[in-house]
Amino acid sequence: MKQIKLKEMIDLVLDLMCSFNLSESTIKSYRYSAFSSINSYAKKRGTLIYSKDITDDFLKIQKERLNNKKISKKYYRVLRKAVELLDEYYTTGTLVWRIRHKRSKIKVNEYFNFIILDFEKNIVSQLAPATVLYIKSNTLQFLEFIENNGHIDLKRITINEVHDFLLNISPKHHGSMDNVLFSVKKFFNYLNENKITDLNVETILYKASRPKRKVLPCFSHEEVQSILDQIDTSTAKGKRDYAIIYLASHTGLRSVDIINLKLTDIDWNKDEIRIVQKKTGRSLVLPLDINTEKAIYDYILLGRPDTDSPNVFIRSIAPYTKLSDRGSSYSIIKKYCKSAGISNHRFHALRRSMGTWMLEAGVPLPTISQVLGHHNQDSTKQYLSLNNLMLAECALNLNGIETQKEELL
Template structure:
């Protein structure tokens, strides 16, 4: 694992999963990795699958690599590797987005008459117009906004690649309104700051809270199981572009994906064109008795 070329995002994922495993062992009061048995691995997989049901395709290979490393250092036996389930195939899920009308409702819930409202409105508008991830919004720097060229240029945290987006007029106006009239007067390179001291940059969790609270006020995505947060707004961007028959390669560039395969999951939101994929029932006639 040490010799493999991994992106920063992948290395961080490996670290989080390994840390989760050690936290689990600590919870079970183990003092040494040599005490771990195959049944403990099985129980951990069940434990983490409940927390991250869509992430096992990442978790299981990481566990194998981790146990392989431990085995090479004579810290664990090979039986731990075999205790990791083999089925780590990534499942395709139907993504959950919001409609254009719903995004307008979200924006209308924000009171822009105070400093907090100006900040939250700029964040929501930026998310709905550009599809930026919450980590990239929280890490957005003043220098990333190129006012002269009318672009936003940033290095994405997830894949460490450069993303260049147009600075749309309404987004630019909202950000300028916040910077000039509401942003705390402190020496910070980041655009979006906490509204009370210490005036550090907001984090991704704050972006999630801002969007989920707006959804609650607007009555959007309140049914059980419906996703909330900034990522739903990212899905909405992809959905609207698909409705306009925008090529996947273009959508992939806008969303900052390194591979077009990452964008294909959004095809499930294109209901209009999915209808043309439906198969007819001609030639599959059945007798009444078969339907009973």
């Protein structure tokens, strides 16, 4: 395998860790305590190059320090985790932030356990795994709430009890009650469809819902061009990164679908991409313009490592496998945004940018939804950022309307 400096490995892993939405204190703990200790140990051993022998020896010493009560169990676990992250990234080219999940403390009766398991089976094919876990957690809290109210099944629950549950849970969900409402709505849709209860909660969910939506950030045309201008396309890695960002900004594909793009997904004769979206499981066909094709072709022909991997985009160092689903795209966009002096480091903003640009060009919403692979147009609306110039054109002209100063105060 290709040798890589330990410090470079540490920086790569830290970049990926930032994409997992870890707290700033956690990142600092690993950067200045765990990884710095590993790097210092390697220097004492007279090497700057990463090797598993170095990390294994380091961990053995820390285990001895733990047994001699020179370090705490908590600190040892952080050091062990840091070693595991380095070894995993070097070996697989991917990084997964694994958490040892504790079993839920929520205990419900046997019937409710059956309901929650059947409900989970019902939604698991419709939603992303993290969304399923979130909905399951909220549903368990609801079942615990109504069981504490004296219910052993779902036949006699009332709209008032659903309302009381929402009031009870709301203090813990400042800014995320819409997600809780979505969970409750999904659960009651399941209950209604399976004739477990005929209670209609739509009205109360609508009343509880807040109408305002966040305006999510996107890039301007100039910002995307500035990002692309930072990339050194004379290198293999640069050709790959350029193709990824260009493809994202000109098709609106999600990062996970770009990372998982296969060579066989590209039809060069028809100038199009055909994929099954990982998030939704639905097929999507998108046209490729000549410049997007050129960027991908240039990488495949002149930058892509010689490998049997079916994926288009490959790690630039051995092992030559596909990029990690989440962390790689974040690391790529962050690097070039920083060079361009752009504070928005979110790869998903490229997707929102594509939707916003089409809106500005007068493309109808149904067409935008189709390009973004949305089954429901409501899903598309949150991707369309407001354009200040277009809003200015909507402002009323007050010329010719007489006003009095005191009325404007």
